[in-house]
Amino acid sequence: MAKKKVQIKKKIQAKKKVQTKKKVQTKKPKETKFIGQVTKIRQTEPRTVIEWPRAMTHVHTYGLLSPFFEGLRKGELRATQCPNNKCPENRLWIPPRAHCPDCHTEMIWKTLPKPVIGKIYTFTQVVYAGIGIELSTPYWQVDVEIPGLATIPKSYLLRGDPYIGMKVKAEFRTKKPTNTVLDYYWVPYEG
């Protein structure tokens, strides 16, 4: 098989070569043109500094954590749990992990029963943020203890003023979801 393929390839190449040679001979040689944008000079003193624009889009997979983000779109908070009954860590994980860090077993998904009530462990008010911030500043960023979790996930408080120990309830951005972790947040909870 391999031999045959090579032979065919050679034949095709030989034919093409002859054809392209003819084409090149008939065309006028082209001059290379600059097709970019002219670079702006920002300053010349004490040295020359130019502007260097950058714009790009990455694609990013949520991999085995995709169910977490699907859950947010449906208004559910989903966590992972190690199903290995020999493993000492049987608590839930948010941020979720697909594999248990202690025994490497593939985790299973659990949906937290609603309402999800947590307690503020600590917080900050983000006043000055870097470029690309998607929440209107200033806003309250909160780290929330949720019963049954091994972790203390970071999120934000939609309204109200936080304090350590404050009870909060999880809510979801199911209309026009951002498809990111910003699709769940906390609101003050009385009761």
Add this chain to the structure above:
Amino acid sequence: MCFKLQKKGGDHGSRLTSHPCLPTPVPTEGGQAGITQEGGKRMITFKEGNLRVPKWNRRVFIVAGGTTAYKKYFPEYKLEELAMMAFKQMLEDNDLKMDPLDVKGLINFATYGEFADHFQDQLLCEAKIHDYLGLDPLHNLGIKTGGATGGSTILAAAMAVASGYANVALAAGWERMDEVDTRTGNYYIATAACKDFETRLGRIYSSYYAPMANRFAETFNVSEVTRAKIAVKNHLYACSSPYAHQAGKYTVEEVLASPISAYPLRFLECCAMSAGAACVLVCDEETAYKLTDHPCELFICGGTHTLRVADRRHMEVPLLPNETPETYKDLYSKEGARYPGFESFLAARFAAWLVYRMAGIKNPLEEMDLVELHDAFTISDLQTYGDIGLRPYGQEQDYIESGDAYYINPNTGKPGKCPSNLSGGLIGTMHAVGATGIFQAAECLWQLQQKYDKFHGDPKIWKKWGKEKPKDWESLQIPKNSKQALWVSHAGVGSHVTVGILRKSW
């Protein structure tokens, strides 16, 4: 990750026991394999070998250092030109007993620290700088561990020397954070938080430290005045440095009145975002004494912990040589209390735990004559005092309030017991990230060699960087009988930390 440390005795005897849910637990002497329940808190144990204390195959020394000044915007020089200027200072101005080019002729390996390719917008920057320094075709390795890059770069160079791969290795680092505006820089740095679960919630690194500051204040009853004092101190010490990017004489009131970045952290409590480069020369014992009569022996170890603070499960405090189980009997018994939680850095504690054993340190506060800590924010500086045992956890603020952390103790008017960040640190002088841990090591070296004035007080150095030496310039040289200095290089919210010790060896 939570684990139980079991002390067997002796400097090399501390170990972790086997993990219960790994397939074939290996029973180890001096400790039971398996899960343990203590005070209702889970402790996971690890296998023997995880806690082995690193040991060099031969002794390692640092003999020379070099640095550029650090600036917010540095259009005067290209990055490789800055690296060359630091390299030249290292070879030419450290009183080495050989011609600079002959010293260069001893180098056969280099490690290079750079935090983020985003900033340089140049992959394989190492190759460009290596060529520019005229070191081809010697091999070099690029090292990247976030804010701890500088420390890790020195660790990698030390490994090369200790193993015999090199007799003389160059450890250099840099960052060019001025190609983008500050907010874009903040964005780039925030990509060093978990991109799926944390970056979007802050887009600025102060917002990952600020929650720690609030929790720390609540747990240990710390006033923001203590944090402000750290900012005042480090900005002030930067006034003596010709390399400083954020020198300033501020009052506590001015710090607290400055604009907030992320509550409660003010701008004056946050580190600089700089451009600049630094390097040190790492070598074996024989070469060290050939090059100088004043070499310093090097010990350095590292530790790591989760990128997300969220994932830090409770564990027992690994005890430093100056601590006993009694020290923390009640500290973590409160409901909701976790170690290291949001208050401390396990990676820093772990690195200190190792390096104190490696260097035979029994009491860091008594034995260190200077510490250069990674004060990216006032709060991280404060947290680190506990991690490296300058004070027990819960009493970190006393290191500042007692005056121990100052060049001159404001309470007594006498020299501080163990002054901190006389270089001006990251808040006052620089944070050109890949250079930072190397700059700190150079400062420790010069202090131990009694060369603070030579490298900070010479009007020519001030002029070289476009500055004038202040008329009220003050020396921050530590006393002649000083023996040891320590520096901490720290990444993320404590994801990677190295703790290095330089010991005067003459």
